[in-house]
Amino acid sequence: MIKTEAAPSNSGLFKLWYHRMASPVWFYRISGKLLPWLWALFAVLLVTGLYGGLVTAPADYQQGDSFRIIYVHVPAAWLSMFVYMVMAVSGAIALIWRIKLAEMVLVSCAPIGASFTFIALVTGSLWGKPMWGTWWVWDARMTSELILLFLYLGVIGLYSAIEDKRMASRAVAILALVGIVNIPIIHYSVEWWNTLHQGATVTKFDKPSIHIDMLIPLLLMAGAFKVFFAISLLLRTRNELLERELPRKWVKQLVEENDG
């Protein structure tokens, strides 16, 4: 009895934070304030990354200037995995604590992740043409990436097929969790399959050492892509929020503010 009357403890603060995080109005306002800053950060990272990657980094001694494709290919490939992880984590949060916001983040992740996967595949193919002489080889990473694209398409397909969007979010959350358990297994099996069947193909994607002048722009670009992901995710989640909460009072207030 006495304990509960004591000053707000850590758990009290946590509860406050927890409710705020789950509160749609709070999220909508704070994300609106955050977006301009993210745009600015994205612009800085993108310009410096591109300048470093396309202009100042020296040409690769083996691949010439074609290696510059890594500045879009590698960040996209990294992000394609990262987005799936974010999706699965928000899926777990949505299933366990039933936080609506986590559901919206989850469904907003899928199209962005699919986009990054698509970019990784297309640029990988565009890199493969001058390097391998063909547009496509059944390289382990490319094959895993292709399967990942189908996993994303499955999530998008399932979400759009189920009419009731709350049910659809739960279905997609389960699917994302099943996917995250399977991705390492798929990845490992494809890698194993590839080493067994490897003929003349040489994996040019992983270089044992990379020059520091090449690495810094790569990290900048990876940062830019990550910030871009945050921007796109916030935009989509805000839309999802507005769509689901259209009749609520806070949306009315928002509309009135916009008019005034």
Added chain:
Amino acid sequence: MQETNAFTTLLKRDFMVAFRHRNEIFNPLLFFSLVTLLFPLGIGPSPTLLQTIAPGILWVAALLAALLAADNLFRTDYEDGTLEQLVLSPQPLPLMVTAKVLAHWLVSAVPLLLLAPVLAVSFGLDAHAIGVAELTLLLGTPVLSFVGAIGVALTVSLKRSGMLLALLVLPLYVPVLIFGSNAIDTAAAGLPVSGQLYLLAALLVLAVTLAPVAIAAALRMSVSQ
């Protein structure tokens, strides 16, 4: 004890139902043999070529047959309300779901195991390779049933789910396809295959322990719609 009772009752019940509608047993079998036999017609009768591609064909056909069979795993039970009763029953749902998947596997995949050697012979595989093929199918098809059941449980409430089910499930079948067909391939070359078989067994253990939880969660979601 009560759980074991419920488990066996459900298993028997599903078994009986399947035997009353025999096409549930014969359709996947028919599909499996038809798909397999289309390949020689499409590729040509060269024995060496057929021998090389036989492991892949057998496993791809098994994958597709499993996908086809999975579609009616929960369908009729969903339509007549049995599934809702099952979800509401006091028995642990993951366990009940395991019974259903097991019954489904016995009915749809075991006949396939019996037919596979005949098809393998027609592709010119030797006795050792056929034995390994049987082992991989024995270890791999239950994984297909369990993983397929997750996809079916997610889509059972939808009217047209065929293509979506394929999109959800086939990418998850990739590891089984890789290890299964490679084991047969390696056996045909006269090399040891215990590694692949252990990996398949590991996949099976993983599927049996984790999939029922996902299937149960997905069924709860589907039934509540």
Added chain:
Amino acid sequence: MAEFFHMGGYALYVWSSIGITAVVLLLNVLLPLQKHREMLRRAADFHELEGGNHDTR
């Protein structure tokens, strides 16, 4: 400058990679922004029609 665009003979591959990436990323921003405008319009319509009779949750 021309040398920069030439990319050591790999211009086609490098610039189309960057072009495709730019288009896909741009779509990932433009489509949500367009939808956002549409959502705000729908919200305005909804609350206009509803008058003061909105859901008070």
